[in-house]
Amino acid sequence: MRKSVFILKGNIIYSKNRTGLEICEHGYLVCEDGFVKGVYQTLPFRLGGNPVCDYGDCLIVPGLTDLHTHAPQYAFRGYGMDMELLEWLEKNTFPEEARYREAEYAEKAYRIFTAGLQKSAVTRACIFATVHREAALLLMDMLEKSGLVTFVGKVNMDRNCPDDIREGTEESAKETKKWIRDVIGRKYANTAPILTPRFIPSCSDELLEKLGALAKEYRLPVQSHLSENTDEVKWVKELCPWASCYADAYDRFGLFGTESPAVMAHCVYSGENEIQRMKENGVFVAHCPESNMNVSSGIAPVRRFLDEGIRVGLGSDIAAGTTENLFAAMAHAIRASKLRWRIQDGTLKPLTVEEVFHMATKGGGSFFGKVGSFEPGYEFDAVVLDDRRLASPRLPDVRSRLERMIFLADEREVRAKFVRGEEVCSQNLKC
Amino acid sequence: MRKSVFILKGNIIYSKNRTGLEICEHGYLVCEDGFVKGVYQTLPFRLGGNPVCDYGDCLIVPGLTDLHTHAPQYAFRGYGMDMELLEWLEKNTFPEEARYREAEYAEKAYRIFTAGLQKSAVTRACIFATVHREAALLLMDMLEKSGLVTFVGKVNMDRNCPDDIREGTEESAKETKKWIRDVIGRKYANTAPILTPRFIPSCSDELLEKLGALAKEYRLPVQSHLSENTDEVKWVKELCPWASCYADAYDRFGLFGTESPAVMAHCVYSGENEIQRMKENGVFVAHCPESNMNVSSGIAPVRRFLDEGIRVGLGSDIAAGTTENLFAAMAHAIRASKLRWRIQDGTLKPLTVEEVFHMATKGGGSFFGKVGSFEPGYEFDAVVLDDRRLASPRLPDVRSRLERMIFLADEREVRAKFVRGEEVCSQNLKC
Numbered sequence: 001m002r003k004s005v006f007i008l009k010g011n012i013i014y015s016k017n018r019t020g021l022e023i024c025e026h027g028y029l030v031c032e033d034g035f036v037k038g039v040y041q042t043l044p045f046r047l048g049g050n051p052v053c054d055y056g057d058c059l060i061v062p063g064l065t066d067l068h069t070h071a072p073q074y075a076f077r078g079y080g081m082d083m084e085l086l087e088w089l090e091k092n093t094f095p096e097e098a099r100y101r102e103a104e105y106a107e108k109a110y111r112i113f114t115a116g117l118q119k120s121a122v123t124r125a126c127i128f129a130t131v132h133r134e135a136a137l138l139l140m141d142m143l144e145k146s147g148l149v150t151f152v153g154k155v156n157m158d159r160n161c162p163d164d165i166r167e168g169t170e171e172s173a174k175e176t177k178k179w180i181r182d183v184i185g186r187k188y189a190n191t192a193p194i195l196t197p198r199f200i201p202s203c204s205d206e207l208l209e210k211l212g213a214l215a216k217e218y219r220l221p222v223q224s225h226l227s228e229n230t231d232e233v234k235w236v237k238e239l240c241p242w243a244s245c246y247a248d249a250y251d252r253f254g255l256f257g258t259e260s261p262a263v264m265a266h267c268v269y270s271g272e273n274e275i276q277r278m279k280e281n282g283v284f285v286a287h288c289p290e291s292n293m294n295v296s297s298g299i300a301p302v303r304r305f306l307d308e309g310i311r312v313g314l315g316s317d318i319a320a321g322t323t324e325n326l327f328a329a330m331a332h333a334i335r336a337s338k339l340r341w342r343i344q345d346g347t348l349k350p351l352t353v354e355e356v357f358h359m360a361t362k363g364g365g366s367f368f369g370k371v372g373s374f375e376p377g378y379e380f381d382a383v384v385l386d387d388r389r390l391a392s393p394r395l396p397d398v399r400s401r402l403e404r405m406i407f408l409a410d411e412r413e414v415r416a417k418f419v420r421g422e423e424v425c426s427q428n429l430k431c
Numbered sequence: 432m433r434k435s436v437f438i439l440k441g442n443i444i445y446s447k448n449r450t451g452l453e454i455c456e457h458g459y460l461v462c463e464d465g466f467v468k469g470v471y472q473t474l475p476f477r478l479g480g481n482p483v484c485d486y487g488d489c490l491i492v493p494g495l496t497d498l499h500t501h502a503p504q505y506a507f508r509g510y511g512m513d514m515e516l517l518e519w520l521e522k523n524t525f526p527e528e529a530r531y532r533e534a535e536y537a538e539k540a541y542r543i544f545t546a547g548l549q550k551s552a553v554t555r556a557c558i559f560a561t562v563h564r565e566a567a568l569l570l571m572d573m574l575e576k577s578g579l580v581t582f583v584g585k586v587n588m589d590r591n592c593p594d595d596i597r598e599g600t601e602e603s604a605k606e607t608k609k610w611i612r613d614v615i616g617r618k619y620a621n622t623a624p625i626l627t628p629r630f631i632p633s634c635s636d637e638l639l640e641k642l643g644a645l646a647k648e649y650r651l652p653v654q655s656h657l658s659e660n661t662d663e664v665k666w667v668k669e670l671c672p673w674a675s676c677y678a679d680a681y682d683r684f685g686l687f688g689t690e691s692p693a694v695m696a697h698c699v700y701s702g703e704n705e706i707q708r709m710k711e712n713g714v715f716v717a718h719c720p721e722s723n724m725n726v727s728s729g730i731a732p733v734r735r736f737l738d739e740g741i742r743v744g745l746g747s748d749i750a751a752g753t754t755e756n757l758f759a760a761m762a763h764a765i766r767a768s769k770l771r772w773r774i775q776d777g778t779l780k781p782l783t784v785e786e787v788f789h790m791a792t793k794g795g796g797s798f799f800g801k802v803g804s805f806e807p808g809y810e811f812d813a814v815v816l817d818d819r820r821l822a823s824p825r826l827p828d829v830r831s832r833l834e835r836m837i838f839l840a841d842e843r844e845v846r847a848k849f850v851r852g853e854e855v856c857s858q859n860l861k862c
Binding site: 075076077078079080081082105108109112115290293294296297298299322323331334335336338339340341342343344350352353390391392393394396400401403404405406407408410 | 506507508509510511512513536539540543546721724725727728729730753754762765766767769770771772773774775781783784821822823824825827831832834835836837838839841
């Protein structure tokens with residue numbers, strides 16, 4: 001059978017590793033059957049005759065991966081921020097999430113969230129819903145239509161939260177199983193379930209044990225929070241006196257990368273034991289620098305994670321973070337690392353443009369498989385960026401233009417977006 | 432003579448002091464002859480019959496003041512940031528600034544800068560040009576046409592910079608005097624000169640003495656940099672062994688608030704002596720949090736300044752900061768203060784929404800006189816913000832909408848802008 005091939009032309013930038021950038025100016029990026037065939041300075045003779053979309057002087061980068069976000073919190077992004085994590089959860093988050101019991105509200109809110117994600121440069125995301133099974137399915141239906149590829153989790157909570165969103169332990173496990181079977185029945189192409197115990201303070205050992213069994217039975221990945229805030233870390237020690245570290249409280253139940261892939265958000269206060277556990281278990285870190293500033297958590301030792309070879313991606317962490325714009329997350333990651341280096345620990349050098357770009361593309365993307373790069377065989381997720389809004393008396397070089405995107409781009413720069421070889425959204429189209 | 436009166440209607444928000452917000456929902460903001468007459472929940476009978484522009488559910492806030500920015504650096508905002516201050520000056524800034532010798536380049540670049548400022552929510556700014564007299568005048572001509580009110584400074588430098596932008600000591604003073612007289616001759620309505628010794632490392636004592644004389648002769652205000660970076664502070668100690676602190680190196684020559692108002696950017700490393708000097712001399716601080724992160728300077732102890740009663744405004748510090756969007760500066764100020772509190776010094780509590788809003792309006796505005804508030808008698812600078820882009824399943828209260836603006840607004844939210852009672856720019860008009 002004849003293969004489906006198309007070609008994008010522009011200034012192609014991608015990461016093979018975290019220290020360098022691959023740049024091919026006015027080059028050809030070839031898609032074959034949804035996968036990257038290659039990047040070429042000159043189009044090979046054998047590929048001639050296929051359609052080329054020439055984006056002129058635009059930048060073409062891999063789709064970005066948001067490794068940690070909360071769909072129901074998009075409704076209150078940008079306000080109620082004069083608090084730390086635990087108070088913020090109690091005052092802002094839990095009351096808002098309780099509203100998702102009502103399908104009508106959930107539909108209205110999730111439509112806004114999905115539209116925001118669709119317009120952005122993000123092509124993949126790991127998303128928390130709420131405890132409500134129906135609302136989670138509704139969100140997954142919408143995301144499936146968006147063309148983006150996502151992991152979505154119905155949240156589990158059976159303690160330390162208000163009555164109206166607390167599940168019974170047995171109920172939580174049962175609803176989760178029912179949700180998984182519903183999802184399987186819907187045969188989504190791009191939307192997959194991920195187990196989502198909220199965090200240790202809101203999940204009893206018994207619940208975690210049941211979720212561990214589900215992870216094994218259905219081979220489901222896991223997402224949660226880890227060592228975000230000092231009060232939270234202290235609380236986990238009280239709740240799980242038997243755990244050698246916060247991570248251990250997940251690991252004991254097979255929810256920390258041993259049975260299935262796991263991604264943990266924050267890791268601001270991960271000590272040496274925990275870092276080693278993350279490394280041994282191949283756990284992904286979702287670094288959420290804006291969130292860590294906004295709710296006064298601190299700054300994660302990202303350079304340590306990278307030095308250990310731990311895989312790190314970026315998370316917007318809506319609504320402790322305010323924006324789905326992953327370029328902003330890259331810039332915040334650089335800034336946070338500079339402050340950490342200056343103020344807290346001069347041994348951990350600031351993150352570079354190359355490193356944060358790697359995190360936002362291949363670093364986080366690899367949670368989805370071969371995603372986030374233009375190396376041959378990678379899934380074809382690409383974003384075309386038009387930076388003419390940022391007028392300049394002289395055009396900087398391509399690497400500088402990428403750096404400028406990191407500090408200044410938003411959805412206005414997204415000219416076109418491709419996921420798994422399909423164009424999903426363009427500013428020129430009605431999304 | 433009949434007075435000129437017009438009225439804006441909307442959700443009016445402003446600061447009287449730094450701890451509270453004045454909010455008048457669906458209220459009337461009355462302008463009389465370019466000044467604020469008052470804010471009213473119900474329009475007083477005697478004001479009836481005057482034109483009302485009803486902005487519905489929009490927010491109306493005082494125009495924002497950017498207390499520190501560099502017009503020639505707008506050309507390279509967002510890139511070349513993997514450096515600290517002194518290296519960044521040498522590699523990025525000085526070579527770019529040297530280009531402003533050519534009028535053609537300066538015109539092209541300053542047109543972009545001015546357009547950016549005009550679209551933003553900023554109504555007042557303190558702006559560095561370059562050492563070039565002609566280019567500074569050109570910038571002032573453009574700003575005058577923009578309708579914004581600005582202080583603009585021809586920069587002075589006679590040491591420690593490349594030959595092509597270093598002036599002789601005598602030459603620098605002479606050119607400055609000629610520039611001042613040229614400015615006086617142009618009879619600008621909204622554009623005023625401000626003395627601008629770049630910073631101590633690039634100005635000899637002899638030059639500062641001459642500038643001090645000019646400050647006195649022409650009663651000109653002064654803008655400069657102070658205690659931004661550790662290496663810079665060390666260098667100043669070597670260059671001015673006679674100075675008791677960095678501030679003293681300006682103060683000795685009458686350039687630190689005694690002869691005329693002075694605004695100093697950064698003050699990250701101002702010690703107790705320097706803080707007391709700032710207080711005694713009534714010096715304004717231009718807090719530039721994004722810049723301080725981007726070039727790894729650190730975090731200024733803003734809470735200390737406020738506790739001392741020192742007047743603090745916000746600066747974008749383009750291009751060590753990346754954006755003229757002062758909302759972003761407010762958000763960065765909050766974030767930086769939270770990290771400082773968490774990591775560096777738990778005694779200085781994080782800045783609040785009320786405090787950063789005050790800094791961006793009345794705090795910085797007061798460098799221009801009675802500016803930055805809607806109290807009666809203030810100059811009428813107002814910005815109308817339309818936040819419908821930030822869709823939400825339910826409309827938050829007005830204070831929350833202001834907080835959301837701080838974290839998420841950019842020039843797209845600016846529906847209309849008034850300076851000294853004149854409408855200067857609206858997204859609906861061609862600016």
